[in-house]
Amino acid sequence: MFEKVELIYIIVSAIIPILYLIRFATYKTKKKKQYGRAFIIAFLIFFILIFLGAAFKLVYENVGNKNVKDETTTTKTVETTESTTTTTVTKTTKVTTKASSYNYEKILAPTGGDIIGKSSKGYDIKVVDGLYYVDGLLIANKTYDLPDNYNPGSLNVTVKAAADKMFAAAKSEKGFNMWAQSGFRSYDTQKNLYNKYKNRDGQAEADKYSARPGYSEHQTGLAFDVCATNKPCITNGFDNTPEANWLSENAYKYGFILRYVKGKENETGYMHESWHFRYVGTELAEKLYNNGNWITLESYLGITSEYGGNKA
């Protein structure tokens, strides 16, 4: 299928030679008009325009600034919201960018709020509008929940831009087709999802792989689940695929961390998920990547992830 912009380009490419033919037919000349040659010229104009368009698209996509296909997939699958909400998010991000000391890295840290204590590693634990931040990072795990009505509406714009960049790099480096299958999830969406799993597998099992409503990192708009073409999606079958391995080795370059690390279920509170990534900025992501031996966010910050756990 063609994108809207591509379709407009094709139509314009067709209109230009048609206009040329009309001009040719109506042009007054004493010479005998050579319609055959005019048609060939018109066709060549159309062909050249389409060729240039295709070449431009190819170069543009490979540059990696904006993978049109990936972006569309993301927009389609991730629960998006009305443009008004998106505008608000953009504005908030811009303000935060100015306020933070090292812009892009700590774009998510708010100013103000109350410090309620320190983590076991000595980081400030702060509450702003019912949201918990440890060392300026918004935390959603089994200890730290989010207000029911906290609803950014979609993936954070910075996170989405970084994800698009990462997926474009995976495409150009390895030819992988990956996208954020599940990004932002509202409290109610998570409630339905968790209850479905609870009814199917029981609470103890469901708690291993699904967050209770209000405890999901997906509700922050900073995390997403990745899927790849022709690979098992959001299941253990994705583990150790070339795509999963690439993500584990490269996501940190784009500011993402493998959130639920294998063998560290007691730290994160969740089973290993090779597809779930969370944005923390490139500086912290590189530290947690730890040359391939991922450190969990909980261990790094010195916080727990258990229902009813001590928040400060």
Ligand SMILES: [Zn+2]
């Ligand atoms: Zn997830």
